[in-house]
Amino acid sequence: MSTAKNNKPTESELEILGILWEKGAGTVREVHEVLEKSKDAGYTTTLKLMQIMHEKGLLKRDTSSKTHVYEAAISQESTQQQLLTRMIDTVFNGSATQLVMQALGNHRSSQEELDMIKQYLNTIEEQQKK
Amino acid sequence: MSTAKNNKPTESELEILGILWEKGAGTVREVHEVLEKSKDAGYTTTLKLMQIMHEKGLLKRDTSSKTHVYEAAISQESTQQQLLTRMIDTVFNGSATQLVMQALGNHRSSQEELDMIKQYLNTIEEQQKK
DNA sequence: ATTTGTTTACGAAAATATTCGTAGATCAAT
DNA sequence: ATTGATCTACGAATATTTTCGTAAACAAAT
Incomplete structure (x- = not known):
């Protein structure tokens, strides 16, 4: 029961997690760029998704610089x-x-x-x- | 491209398919009884779900008697x-x-x-x- | 023939997930 | 200091999935 994990990721969230597990960490733009290859959605859609995931405890983020850096919070x-x-x-x-x-x-x-x-x-x- | 299969089943639909694959075929009531063990939802919910699945081509059904008998339409x-x-x-x-x-x-x-x-x-x- | 229990059909509410427009902040370059 | 590019935050529209109430059909038993 370490980090919040009782929230099962949705389909879209899984895609993002998959990307971050591979990259290790990344900005919204970076994730979005990968995502675009297989999907078509706007930038703010990806942003919103990642923000929600952060709220849910699926992602960690570093807000120390203007451009936030995200990372998977569940293994x-x-x-x-x-x-x-x-x-x-x-x-x-x-x-x-x-x-x-x-x-x-x-x-x-x-x-x-x-x-x-x-x-x-x-x-x-x-x-x-x- | 035999029977319609371009419709990917949702989570709930998969549960029903799973049951029917095991049983081979069954009525709404029968499926519902199995479903109830792991989930709680009303009878008409299961009914509606199976009707939708039939429309989508995920299930076949035999309406010859009053109580319809359903069967998976995709392997x-x-x-x-x-x-x-x-x-x-x-x-x-x-x-x-x-x-x-x-x-x-x-x-x-x-x-x-x-x-x-x-x-x-x-x-x-x-x-x-x- | 009326009641009782079970069934389907239908429609719409409720819950979830996805999408995007718009505004304001920040920063670099002019 | 103005412009332009890029970013976050926020709210709300859309779309999808799940749920269930209600009515009508039907059959068996009284």
Whole structure:
């Protein structure tokens, strides 16, 4: 229960979080520029969205200079986790395995990635033996 | 482009689809009864939702008897696929592998399931060699 | 045939999410 | 100090999603 996270991000908010998780931090303009590529919305729309997200506790911001700098206030991992859980629940009959296989089947993975996953599976098995 | 599927289901609609995918088909009352366990909403709310879904082409229905029987009109697989893709895109930095590992890490899987996944990985590798 | 319970249809309210116009602040360059 | 560009704040319009009240149809039981 560290930072406010009982607010589940909306679709648009997720897009912004995604951008900030990658960038690390950024101004409204920077975020907006990325957003524009996949979406068309005005600058003030992005601004407003980010302000709301700040109010909700989804973003932190540094207002020390005129141009504010924003940063995600919730971790990518915990958000991923929440979304995954919900998705497995409602759409994958509660089976994580089903989700994993579906993901592997339709999204080309390189040999390196497959190896990484295999290795990870081994790690899990080791843990379970204990 | 068989049946209308350009309509992405909303959150509530997904819950209903999930139920129908499991049941195969059902009346409003039946769906509502399942829904009630995790949510609280009136009967007519569920009814309306399912009517809308029918209009959108998300559900088929049999109106031959007084009590209509509904069934999902879009496949679970294609829906899973769409959702996975979007999720990987916005929240997992475009990496399916990242999603897979996150899912494996936090949702306990039995040894049987792990074996199944391993086997599936081998299948994929075989395919890629060709 | 009247009552009772269950169903669909419809419309509209309520709640949420998204969008943007406008005004005022700030700063750099003229 | 005026202009121009860029930024934040704010409020409100739009759009979308969710909710439910009410009425009419229907069937089974009294």
